[in-house]
Amino acid sequence: MNSSHAKTHSSEAQQTTNHDVIRKWAEERGGKPATVTATEENGHAGILRIDFDPPDESLDRISWDEFFDKFDEAGIAFLHQDRTKDGGLSRFHKFVKA
Numbered sequence: 001m002n003s004s005h006a007k008t009h010s011s012e013a014q015q016t017t018n019h020d021v022i023r024k025w026a027e028e029r030g031g032k033p034a035t036v037t038a039t040e041e042n043g044h045a046g047i048l049r050i051d052f053d054p055p056d057e058s059l060d061r062i063s064w065d066e067f068f069d070k071f072d073e074a075g076i077a078f079l080h081q082d083r084t085k086d087g088g089l090s091r092f093h094k095f096v097k098a
Contacts (some may be wrong), residue, residue, distance in 0.1 A: 035062050
């Protein structure tokens with residue numbers, strides 16, 4: 001394998017359910033845990049998102065504890081990209097079935 005493969009690999013999406021990895025990834029990019037407005041149910045978080053500044057008006061920021069309670073309850077995983085192909089910090093992420 002050549003050294004260019006390592007650069008390509010870092011731009012590939014990775015999947016995790018590790019709370020520390022998710023929180024670190026988001027915070028390194030200025031992301032905050034959030035839920036889509038009006039999707040909360042009985043006081044519990046609704047559809048999960050990571051909100052980056054400037055805040056998205058369609059999202060309500062929540063605590064990491066509330067975020068991870070919903071994350072674990074929903075049985076989902078976090079798909080994310082660490083770097084763009086040109087080496088910049090990537091914000092690409094989505095929530096997927098675990």
